[in-house]
Amino acid sequence: MDMFLEYVWAFLIGGAFCAVGQLLIDLTKLTPARILVSYVVAGVVLGAVGVYDPLIEFAGGGATVPLTGFGNLLAKGVREAVDQHGLIGAFMGGFTASAAGIAAAVFFGLLAALCFKSGSKINET
Amino acid sequence: MNISNEEYGELTKRRSHNSKLCKTVPMAFLIGGLICTLGEALLNLYGMAGLNKDDAGALTSITLVFLSILFTGLEWYDRIAQHAGAGTLVPITGFANAVASPALDFKSEGFVLGLGAKMFVIAGPVIVYGISASVVYGIIYYIVGLFTK
Numbered sequence: 001m002d003m004f005l006e007y008v009w010a011f012l013i014g015g016a017f018c019a020v021g022q023l024l025i026d027l028t029k030l031t032p033a034r035i036l037v038s039y040v041v042a043g044v045v046l047g048a049v050g051v052y053d054p055l056i057e058f059a060g061g062g063a064t065v066p067l068t069g070f071g072n073l074l075a076k077g078v079r080e081a082v083d084q085h086g087l088i089g090a091f092m093g094g095f096t097a098s099a100a101g102i103a104a105a106v107f108f109g110l111l112a113a114l115c116f117k118s119g120s121k122i123n124e125t
Numbered sequence: 126m127n128i129s130n131e132e133y134g135e136l137t138k139r140r141s142h143n144s145k146l147c148k149t150v151p152m153a154f155l156i157g158g159l160i161c162t163l164g165e166a167l168l169n170l171y172g173m174a175g176l177n178k179d180d181a182g183a184l185t186s187i188t189l190v191f192l193s194i195l196f197t198g199l200e201w202y203d204r205i206a207q208h209a210g211a212g213t214l215v216p217i218t219g220f221a222n223a224v225a226s227p228a229l230d231f232k233s234e235g236f237v238l239g240l241g242a243k244m245f246v247i248a249g250p251v252i253v254y255g256i257s258a259s260v261v262y263g264i265i266y267y268i269v270g271l272f273t274k
Binding site: 101112 | 145146149150151152153154155156157158159160161162163164165166167168169182183184185186187189190191194195197198199209210211212214215216217218219220221223224225228229230232233240244246247248250251252254255256258259260262263264265266267270
């Protein structure tokens with residue numbers, strides 16, 4: 001039952017992040033690219049003030065999978081790097097923490113571009 | 126009821142806008158929620174396989190990125206995105222799609238300035254502002270630490 005509830009919260013919180021994004025697209029002039037940028041920066045801020053980690057405890061993938069989770073990861077990485085290395089850590093932690101996601105996107109993106117032929121046009125930015 | 130043409134136009138526009146919202150927002154919620162649920166399942170799976178929390182999180186991101194880019198290559202992702210809107214944009218799969226999609230489309234303009242450069246059309250700004258925000262936070266965190274430790 002606990003396991004089931006965990007998935008329900010992941011679905012509800014993750015869905016809510018996306019619903020807010022959709023409202024922003026429909027009601028404001030924010031483009032998808034700006035939404036992505038805003039979500040990541042918002043994640044850094046939420047992580048910095050300490051409200052994001054409790055949300056992850058609660059919603060798991062519902063909080064880590066949206067791009068705000070990516071931003072929170074940046075904040076967490078920077079905090080750990082500063083604890084370890086002092087001020088230079090501020091320039092190390094962000095990339096260290098986000099390395100896996102960015103490297104995977106770049107590498108698999110390159111592979112896909114080599115393996116597949118382009119058909120569709122890219123999303124409006 | 127006396128209303129001018131413009132008022133009527135405004136009224137119907139608002140109506141259609143609202144009815145549009147009634148469709149797009151629930152779809153974004155549903156598809157986005159499902160992607161996050163998949164992420165939660167992967168997190169649990171990798172956790173059960175013995176990975177610690179950080180590694181399981183990283184591998185979950187890598188898996189979702191891989192699936193998203195595979196779907197992008199097969200032209201499935203954009204088809205889902207037409208209905209899901211922000212539901213496929215906001216999760217990390219949307220970031221991966223934003224990397225792979227222009228890479229595919231601009232391959233014809235060359236491997237360096239086409240594929241290699243256009244890959245970062247959207248991912249670039251995300252990294253620029255995300256990393257910069259994290260550096261600012263790191264500096265503030267360092268200074269606050271000086272006074273509290």
